[in-house]
Amino acid sequence: MEVVLAFVVGGLYAAGLYLMMRRSIVKIILGLALLGHAANLLLFTMGRLTRGHPPVLHEGDTQLLHPFADPIPEALILTAIVIGFGIQAFATALIRRSHEMMQTDDLDKMRASDSSD
Amino acid sequence: MASLPALLTLYFAQYVPRTAAGECFIFKTPWASAAEVSLSFSLDGLSVLFALLISGIGTLVCIYSGDYLKDHPQRGRFFCTLFLFMGSMLGVVLADHGIVLFVFWELTSISSYLLIGFDHRREAARSAALQALLVTGAGGLALLAGLILLGQAGGSMELSTLVHRGEAVRSHPLHLAIFLLILVGAFTKSAQFPFHFWLPNAMEAPTPVSTYLHSATMVKAGIYLLARLAPIWEGASIWSQVLIPVGGLTLLTGAALALVQTDLKRLLAYTTVSALGIMTLLLGIGSVSALQAATAFLLAHALYKGALFLVVGILDHEAGTREVTELGGLGGAMPVTALAAALAALSSAGFPPFLGFLAKEGMYSATLQAPGAWLPTGMVLLASVSFVAAAGLVGFKPFLGPKITASRTPHEASFSLWIGPLTAGILGLLLGLMPGAASEYLIGPALSAIHPGTVSSTLALWHGFDIKLLLSGTVFLLGTAVYFHWPRVCRGLNFLNASGGFAPSRWYAFGLEALLRVSRFQTRILQSGHLHLYLLIVILTTIGLVGASLLDHDVHVGLGRWKDIRPHEAILVAVILAATVMVVRSPSRLTAVVALGVVGYGVAMIFLLFSAPDLAMTQLSIETLSVILLVLVIFRLPRYSSYSNKLERMRDAGVALTAGALMTALILAATALQREARLVDFFAKNTLELAQGRNVVNVILVDFRGVDTLGEITVLSVAAIGVYALLKLKDIRTNDTTPRND
Numbered sequence: 097m098e099v100v101l102a103f104v105v106g107g108l109y110a111a112g113l114y115l116m117m118r119r120s121i122v123k124i125i126l127g128l129a130l131l132g133h134a135a136n137l138l139l140f141t142m143g144r145l146t147r148g149h150p151p152v153l154h155e156g157d158t159q160l161l162h163p164f165a166d167p168i169p170e171a172l173i174l175t176a177i178v179i180g181f182g183i184q185a186f187a188t189a190l191i192r193r194s195h196e197m198m199q200t201d202d203l204d205k206m207r208a209s210d211s212s213d
Numbered sequence: 214m215a216s217l218p219a220l221l222t223l224y225f226a227q228y229v230p231r232t233a234a235g236e237c238f239i240f241k242t243p244w245a246s247a248a249e250v251s252l253s254f255s256l257d258g259l260s261v262l263f264a265l266l267i268s269g270i271g272t273l274v275c276i277y278s279g280d281y282l283k284d285h286p287q288r289g290r291f292f293c294t295l296f297l298f299m300g301s302m303l304g305v306v307l308a309d310h311g312i313v314l315f316v317f318w319e320l321t322s323i324s325s326y327l328l329i330g331f332d333h334r335r336e337a338a339r340s341a342a343l344q345a346l347l348v349t350g351a352g353g354l355a356l357l358a359g360l361i362l363l364g365q366a367g368g369s370m371e372l373s374t375l376v377h378r379g380e381a382v383r384s385h386p387l388h389l390a391i392f393l394l395i396l397v398g399a400f401t402k403s404a405q406f407p408f409h410f411w412l413p414n415a416m417e418a419p420t421p422v423s424t425y426l427h428s429a430t431m432v433k434a435g436i437y438l439l440a441r442l443a444p445i446w447e448g449a450s451i452w453s454q455v456l457i458p459v460g461g462l463t464l465l466t467g468a469a470l471a472l473v474q475t476d477l478k479r480l481l482a483y484t485t486v487s488a489l490g491i492m493t494l495l496l497g498i499g500s501v502s503a504l505q506a507a508t509a510f511l512l513a514h515a516l517y518k519g520a521l522f523l524v525v526g527i528l529d530h531e532a533g534t535r536e537v538t539e540l541g542g543l544g545g546a547m548p549v550t551a552l553a554a555a556l557a558a559l560s561s562a563g564f565p566p567f568l569g570f571l572a573k574e575g576m577y578s579a580t581l582q583a584p585g586a587w588l589p590t591g592m593v594l595l596a597s598v599s600f601v602a603a604a605g606l607v608g609f610k611p612f613l614g615p616k617i618t619a620s621r622t623p624h625e626a627s628f629s630l631w632i633g634p635l636t637a638g639i640l641g642l643l644l645g646l647m648p649g650a651a652s653e654y655l656i657g658p659a660l661s662a663i664h665p666g667t668v669s670s671t672l673a674l675w676h677g678f679d680i681k682l683l684l685s686g687t688v689f690l691l692g693t694a695v696y697f698h699w700p701r702v703c704r705g706l707n708f709l710n711a712s713g714g715f716a717p718s719r720w721y722a723f724g725l726e727a728l729l730r731v732s733r734f735q736t737r738i739l740q741s742g743h744l745h746l747y748l749l750i751v752i753l754t755t756i757g758l759v760g761a762s763l764l765d766h767d768v769h770v771g772l773g774r775w776k777d778i779r780p781h782e783a784i785l786v787a788v789i790l791a792a793t794v795m796v797v798r799s800p801s802r803l804t805a806v807v808a809l810g811v812v813g814y815g816v817a818m819i820f821l822l823f824s825a826p827d828l829a830m831t832q833l834s835i836e837t838l839s840v841i842l843l844v845l846v847i848f849r850l851p852r853y854s855s856y857s858n859k860l861e862r863m864r865d866a867g868v869a870l871t872a873g874a875l876m877t878a879l880i881l882a883a884t885a886l887q888r889e890a891r892l893v894d895f896f897a898k899n900t901l902e903l904a905q906g907r908n909v910v911n912v913i914l915v916d917f918r919g920v921d922t923l924g925e926i927t928v929l930s931v932a933a934i935g936v937y938a939l940l941k942l943k944d945i946r947t948n949d950t951t952p953r954n955d
Contacts, residue, residue, distance in 0.1 A: 107790050130793065141884065153909070179928055
């Protein structure tokens, strides 16, 4: 299954990077979100895939017994999902604001932010 | 102001009797011990000679500058940089560790830059300063490389150790590179051909600076380095094969170009170039008599050239010009200056019994004994003829003959102006009259540092009637003839000004222009101001770097790895990929946002299927929030529009797909490897015992890595404040009713 996820991650990276390279600012937010997914899945795949054995201790056990999924990438991804959301929310607000201020959504035309000309 | 260098002079002078007895003082203290660099200094005969010159002439220059720049508003800055230079220069000649030497070496370049460009409002001064910095700085880099390689070859960075390891260095495979790199460093600093052009241009500096840095001390740093390292290449044929031609070319270039200058400072600068060429030539010959002549000439030159420069400064100050054709008959008005000028000029011309005479005699005897005697002797003779003429032009012409009316009436300079050149001139005479003392205390000890084993030097005023005296006399007559026919000589040699002599400075200009062009081109390409181009460059660089290292790994996409896929997983993956394509291709914003939501839910399902229920829950809730947020603001966002043309889209798509393929290959290569999981076992064992929790992921987040989570909360809070501020911020323009014209 790692092989398949490798292609999914590749596809997400390609789509995310392509959108990030657009000049329209809305597409950049979407690209950012796709890149976030790509990075999370990359980490996840690196921890190897295990079906049906979450890293949770069974009732009565004093320690986690094999087989179980690697908890470390999971902990990292959990953090990354939340942070990714924060970034996306901020970027969305920022883009809305800059569009309001500069009356364009073309990045190449956003050259002067502090003068009104 | 001058008391500090005066005290330093006394301090170094007290070491003279002991270094003369062959003692060597070493001072060492750890500095960057991790890199095995220690601040080590050594004081032997050679160092003492240079240290005395630096602090002694420094004293004279300080006294002089106090008056010369009396009314200058930035006198403080001048003295600050001058003392910075003095300290650095002392560091160069005292340093025993290669790296320490390099650091001080670079400091002299930097302080020289600041001093040449002291009059920073003039374009000429700035570009001359930059030129000197670039030329000597480039040489400094070469020197650093050379010194490091030398240290590796010789097994030590201490110069005092290295000079005994000549065998090891000379048999090192990189020996030629070491040799040439060090020479480039020394030649750029000491203005050897083809790097000589920066020195005359450096005359843009105030005259005390030209005196101090560009005739008496800094330009001799290269000579010092050559002398210091000479024992390593003692007897090696490559040493003389390079140094003799370079020195010869330099001395001829300097001697010829000196005679076509009308500005006294530039004239002196070219004779300095020529003198430095002579020293290199003598070091290249390498016999005891040549080294002795080089040392004696170094001392004599520092004294007379320093004095002559100071005299030119006085003339400039009092008569308002440095043009040789506009000066004459000032002797009556400025008798003391005229005396100082005459003393220095006579030493410069090699007139007995001045120190210059002893040095010239030494030169002739050294070149006469050298292999192929007549070629080096002839070159030195030509340079000496030029020196005699130059000495006449600087030391006598302004003071003798008919008075040329200048714009102001010149009068005698003040005490602090003339005391410097007079002292230096008298010293040149005294040392010439006492050759025994000069050899015993100054020249001999220095000589034994350059050429270990030589204890005594045999400087003498009178050798009897021999060929050297004949040569001296001939040179004197020829030089006087050139002096009297100078206008004609100047015209005759004028073609040099237009042609060959300046070629290296044209290379410099060309190189500088090319460098600027490359950097402009590079900036235009790399710093275009377009975000998408920056990204493109970053992505391409990553592809290049990661891809190159991936080539060493096997990427397995064998059938065996596809076996375990289950149907529902395959469908899920297909949905995610299809939704991704839709996000990219959809012409509508809303469709794209919905497709993005599908991707997010699909990823959540993957988490769920592969044993990460916590991730799945978080992803589901966050994804719902994101979609709601995007849908809410989507109608406030601009409509989709396409700004790029098809070609750009194809290019970006190609790059993005390559990057995606690279990530795929990376995962395939990485997952094919066995991995080590020590950390996992720790969490598996200790979750319940140490943290009293059963869900390992949760325990990691809130307990083992609790501080990380605190950081995460902080980031989210900051983002929330940012979002709030962005939404609440009032548009300034809507409140501003008056139209802005600025």
